[in-house]
Amino acid sequence: MDLPYVNRELSWLEFNQRVLNEALRADLPLLERVKFLAITASNLDEFFQVRVGGLILMRRRGRKRPDPAGMTPVQQITAIRRRVQRMLADQGKLLTGELLPALEEKGIMLLKIGDLSPSQADQAATYFHSSVGPLLTPLAVDSEDEPPHIPGLQLTVACKLIDDETNTTRYALIPIPDSLGRRVPVDTDDDTSAFVLIEDLVAAHCSSLFPGETVDATGWFRLTRNGDITVQDDDGGDLAGEMEDVLAARKLADTVRLELPIPLSRDLSRMIEKVCGASTSEIYRIAAPLGISGFMDLAFIPGYDQLRDPDWPAQSSPDIPPTESVFDAISxxxxxxxxxxxxxxxxxxxxxxxxxxxxxxxxxxxxxxxxxxxxxxxxxxxxxxxxxxxxxxxxxxxxxxxxxxxxxxxxxxxxxxxxxxxxxxxxxxxxxxxxxxxxxxxxxxxxxxxxxxxxxxxxxxxxxxxxxxxxxxxxxxxxxxxxxxxxxxxxxxFQRLVPAPTAMKPRLLSLIAEEAERARQGEPARITAKVNSLQDPDIIAALYDASAAGVKIRLNIRGICCLKTGNSKRAKNIEVVSIIDRYLEHSRIFHFHQGGDPVVFIASADWMGRNLERRVELMIPIEDSRLRNRLMKILDTFFKDNTQASRIKPDGTSEKIEPEPGQKKLRAQEYFFRQARRTARAREHERAMRFEPHLPPK
Missing domain, CATH: 3.30.870.10 (Endonuclease Chain A)
Known part of the structure; x- marks a missing residue:
């Protein structure tokens, strides 16, 4: 049976692929590509903590009920692993095969400890002993005791140690505090910027932490713990105290992902897997630096502005003079x-x-x-x-x-x-x-x-x-x-505001149904909406019904889209685009044609079950016709973007929208910036040309 829904988790992964596609673009400034790559890794970290963590809990509790797309928790976990494996391979290939060599050409070099000159090696050793070693806390691994606690989302160096007197072997772990940062700069003889990674530095100099023992082997790893632990506040009580308990529980939560480098010795690998309690399906072996999210600070390395996008400074609103009280302007x-x-x-x-x-x-x-x-x-x-x-x-x-x-x-x-x-x-x-x-x-x-x-x-x-x-x-x-x-x-x-969870979803379903009825009566009917995510089955079903009735529906959805597009009867009038650009698209704007008397809202809520049924949200009607028209133009501009927009396909993947032959390129975010700058400059010029006399006091 062809169910009319795309799985939420796989849809989210396709959103992350759209972000990764930006990092893959050779025409973008180099450090912007590094930034997008780091964002994809950070996104995956949270995805595993929350979404995969929740699915693993369902699997352990024996939950077999399928989601609206027909997938059980086990099937979702299997499909996620398969898709993530491809994404990790693409991330690693991009970083090691393209971005790092390109950065080196521009004078930003990642060095291995073994590649350092004698003076650089001395500098790195001095830095370790003065600024790193004192902050490290080695943890012994004893097979007879409880395994040591390993912090989530931190790099940890694993060591195989041999006692110099007894020749016995043991293991130890060294978590690396996030406060140390990822990059350790080293001096060069020219204007280039060189650095080593903190895990490489710790592994090279950790022998000083174990006097009387020889470090026989080292490696590092990174684990992700289940973050899908929330406070149960239905019975009241001390919410702040319960929240502190939740935060503590997250630190000890089960492993949902273990990242291991390639290569890594078999004995170290087995020890790490045992200490972390990771099953085979939770282990990801990666032939690239672990924790690519930690490369975010590299995107902001000083002195390389030519490798970044030009600045787009925020403009002053023309309706709020800087010397006037905001209250006067609003009044x-x-x-x-x-x-x-x-x-x-x-x-x-x-x-x-x-x-x-x-x-x-x-x-x-x-x-x-x-x-x-x-x-x-x-x-x-x-x-x-x-x-x-x-x-x-x-x-x-x-x-x-x-x-x-x-x-x-x-x-x-x-x-x-x-x-x-x-x-x-x-x-x-x-x-x-x-x-x-x-x-x-x-x-x-x-x-x-x-x-x-x-x-x-x-x-x-x-x-x-x-x-x-x-x-x-x-x-x-x-x-x-x-x-x-x-x-x-x-x-x-309420007179104007539409709150969730009491009224927003019924109002949206009613507005969609009204457009559908107008279409059935042969009247023009249109719905245009911008949301971050679309997942609620009732909203999706209503949109399918409206599309089948002839309503023209345009959806701008940044992330999750569980609605299945295509030429089927139910979705033939639905267009879905997604825009990934330098700013994270976060605004929610809804426009219903209403027979030529348009209704326009902004909202704090996405069209997801959690927002419409389990959160306190607000949908705000825009009554000023000038502002309403402005929002409608903003919505229209997103569907003219042929530079940063992608079209969502029936299987949840996407394809980039390219300008048609002879068509002028339009990038929505750049258009909005230039428009804001033009308007601000025009109003500033107008003020400069106006004479305002000093009047005597009344």
């Missing part, structure tokens, strides 16, 4: 920001202003993922210290950001901020901030709603949409939202 009309082409600065300025403004009485905000040294956190702390009523929902269940969020929550709490740790049984993924301000004897609510996190670092790397408004209906809905998530009331009776 004139709704504002839309397209990040990172337009700066995230107005959002941070709004919070900075609010923290010091005597007329601001209250700030309420959801934080999911924040930057390391967050200005937003600083502004919230300052606001509380200045006597504002500040309430922050900190989502402790944001996977792999739990520890940071715990620390940030404690900082905020010490400053007097009212902290709420998410919603029981759900993740809070909505992006919303509300500021209540006293103006002319009345209270006015200013609201920021967006598709991305309150993270000024990722706001420079991810594409997202921000809406800033003081419309009373949106303010009233924002108040209801915060009352619901902090007071455990229901997400009901």
């Amino acid at each position: 004139r009309r709704d504002l839309l920001l397209h990040h990172p082409y337009e700066s995230f600065e107005p959002v941070m300025r709004m919070l900075d202003e609010a923290s010091n403004d005597p007329d601001v009485l209250s700030i309420k905000q959801v934080l999911y993922r924040t930057a390391k040294n967050s200005r937003i956190i600083d502004a919230l702390i300052r606001a509380a210290e200045n006597g504002k009523n500040v309430t922050v929902l900190v989502e402790l269940k944001a996977r792999f950001d739990e520890a940071r969020n715990l620390v940030r929550a404690e900082e905020l709490q010490r400053a007097g901020v009212q902290i709420v740790y998410g919603v029981k049984g759900l993740k809070t993924h909505a992006k919303i901030c509300m500021i209540v301000r006293r103006e002319a004897g009345h209270l006015r609510r200013y609201v920021h709603l967006g598709t991305g996190n309150y993270n000024e670092s990722t706001a420079r790397l991810y594409t997202d949409i921000s809406l800033l408004t003081c419309r009373p209906e949106y303010g009233a809905d924002a108040s209801m939202f915060f009352n619901a998530v902090t007071g455990r009331s229901k997400l009901l009776r």
